[in-house]
Amino acid sequence: DAKTTQPNSMESNEEEPVHLPCNHSTISGTDYIHWYRQLPSQGPEYVIHGLTSNVNNRMASLAIAEDRKSSTLILHRATLRDAAVYYCILPGTSYDKVIFGPGTSLSVIP
Amino acid sequence: EAQVTQNPRYLITVTGKKLTVTCSQNMNHEYMSWYRQDPGLGLRQIYYSMNVEVTDKGDVPEGYKVSRKEKRNFPLILESPSPNQTSLYFCASSLSSRTSGDLNTDTQYFGPGTRLTVL
Numbered sequence: 001d002a003k004t005t006q007p008n009s010m011e012s013n014e015e016e017p018v019h020l021p022c023n024h025s026t027i028s029g030t031d032y033i034h035w036y037r038q039l040p041s042q043g044p045e046y047v048i049h050g051l052t053s054n055v056n057n058r059m060a061s062l063a064i065a066e067d068r069k070s071s072t073l074i075l076h077r078a079t080l081r082d083a084a085v086y087y088c089i090l091p092g093t094s095y096d097k098v099i100f101g102p103g104t105s106l107s108v109i110p
Numbered sequence: 111e112a113q114v115t116q117n118p119r120y121l122i123t124v125t126g127k128k129l130t131v132t133c134s135q136n137m138n139h140e141y142m143s144w145y146r147q148d149p150g151l152g153l154r155q156i157y158y159s160m161n162v163e164v165t166d167k168g169d170v171p172e173g174y175k176v177s178r179k180e181k182r183n184f185p186l187i188l189e190s191p192s193p194n195q196t197s198l199y200f201c202a203s204s205l206s207s208r209t210s211g212d213l214n215t216d217t218q219y220f221g222p223g224t225r226l227t228v229l
Contacts, residue, residue, distance in 0.1 A: 032216065036218075041223075042222060043202070043220030043221050043223050044202075044220045087152070087153075091216070094207045095141060095204060095207050095218060096158060096166070097169065098155065099155075100152045101152045102150055102151065102152040
């Protein structure tokens with residue numbers, strides 16, 4: 001599976017938008033980009049995924065660069081409950097050996 | 111409620127004393143996996159199973175065993191635990207091991223975690 005690079009930590013003010021970047025320069029043409037997040041003391045949970053087009057769901061938006069070498073998870077209005085570690089992963093064609101890196105630890109300031 | 115359960119949630123044990131951490135899912139998922147999480151290292155895959163009686167090693171399988179006799183259960187066995195296996199363990203499942211871009215197929219569901227301390 002291709003590797004991803006994310007900043008170790010980011011900070012945001014409550015009620016402001018947050019843009020969490022992910023670099024995946026070795027992505028292959030068929031790799032979907034998945035985002036998961038892990039709230040304190042919980043297991044990771046699915047957030048969003050996409051291939052080429054930007055994607056929206058009730059939790060977040062995913063903006064994918066035209067060359068697909070990077071993507072950005074967008075939380076439109078950060079809340080205190082969004083404080084978590086966010087993981088960007090590329091499972092490839094299977095989850096057999098998916099790699100979760102250290103992720104980005106997001107702090108939300110009231 | 112669709113969920114992945116793990117037991118126990120917390121365990122303190124001593125070196126060499128065999129233990130089993132159970133994992134069960136009620137979603138009829140084919141794929142199940144075990145991860146360990148250590149500070150600064152993210153989630154590392156220990157073992158995974160694509161279906162009943164089919165298991166394979168992940169990135170860090172040393173010191174662990176698994177079995178998949180039934181679809182819903184995927185226990186993690188530490189035959190002789192050592193202090194370097196002190197960690198937070200997560201079990202996960204998904205409908206299929208193959209990703210297809212479909213939300214139902216691709217989403218992994220994680221258990222609440224088991225915090226293991228080996229003295």
